[in-house]
Amino acid sequence: xxxxxITILQLYPKDMNIYGDNGNLLVVTKRLEWYGYTxxxxxxxxxxxxxxxxxxxxxxxxxxxxQEIIHADLIKIGPQLQQWAxxxxxxxxxxxxxxxxxxxxxxxxxxxxxxxxxxxxETYGTNERLIGNVITHSEQFGDIIGYENHSGQTHLxxxxxxxxxxxxxxxxxxxxxNEGARYKNVIGTYLHGSVLPKNPALAxxxxxxxxxxxxGEFSPDLIDDAFADMAREVARNRPR
Numbered sequence: 001x002x003x004x005x006i007t008i009l010q011l012y013p014k015d016m017n018i019y020g021d022n023g024n025l026l027v028v029t030k031r032l033e034w035y036g037y038t039x040x041x042x043x044x045x046x047x048x049x050x051x052x053x054x055x056x057x058x059x060x061x062x063x064x065x066x067q068e069i070i071h072a073d074l075i076k077i078g079p080q081l082q083q084w085a086x087x088x089x090x091x092x093x094x095x096x097x098x099x100x101x102x103x104x105x106x107x108x109x110x111x112x113x114x115x116x117x118x119x120x121x122e123t124y125g126t127n128e129r130l131i132g133n134v135i136t137h138s139e140q141f142g143d144i145i146g147y148e149n150h151s152g153q154t155h156l157x158x159x160x161x162x163x164x165x166x167x168x169x170x171x172x173x174x175x176x177x178n179e180g181a182r183y184k185n186v187i188g189t190y191l192h193g194s195v196l197p198k199n200p201a202l203a204x205x206x207x208x209x210x211x212x213x214x215x216g217e218f219s220p221d222l223i224d225d226a227f228a229d230m231a232r233e234v235a236r237n238r239p240r
Contacts, residue, residue: 003038004215011059011097012070014045021060021094023194027203035220046073050080055210061095064107071113074100078116085118090185090209098188099123099152119181119188120157132240134169134191136179141201145235146191156181163189168240185209198231
């Protein structure tokens with residue numbers, strides 16, 4: 001196969017890369033290479049210039065302080081992110097950036113950080129910390145396994161669907177049993193771990209969507225995911 005380029009934009013790796021979220025970029029990059037494509041990685045930090053076109057967008061989590069640091073810049077680039085989302089660009093946003101892709105994150109202290117509004121979600125800071133191993137189930141992706149650590153609790157609006165239903169753990173909040181959110185090809189989730197090494201079906205969704213959108217078809221060779229499967233089984237049997 002003649003190698004074809006796929007451009008991956010990583011948002012704010014300096015400030016929003018906690019609990020190993022950079023592993024998500026590594027997984028997408030390596031699987032693209034295994035499938036015969038050439039990954040082109042662009043890191044975007046505060047004040048950088050956005051590329052005109054991207055194929056995949058990935059963002060991680062951070063402390064509340066990290067969200068405050070990037071907030072003004074994120075609002076500035078929000079219209080371009082919204083345009084890409086509406087055009088079907090696949091995106092994965094974890095924890096802190098998941099929250100800021102919504103309408104707002106209202107901290108426990110009462111400060112409100114407005115989001116870019118790509119996801120129809122609202123997040124409220126609480127005294128309750130949701131922490132531990134998580135198992136969820138999605139009709140499209142099967143079981144999604146990861147680790148959560150957040151005190152912000154997210155509630156879905158009518159214009160998004162949950163990513164998955166919680167089997168073990170909390171997910172978006174301590175009440176409704178939902179985890180994550182989906183709008184078009186945008187996925188938001190609280191699952192760290194990082195999430196993609198143990199959930200190759202999610203990684204392949206991002207890749208397949210990007211490749212088909214840019215190159216028209218995706219006919220990959222099979223990847224041996226034996227190590228990912230073993231990691232899933234270990235994680236599945238860990239206590240909460």
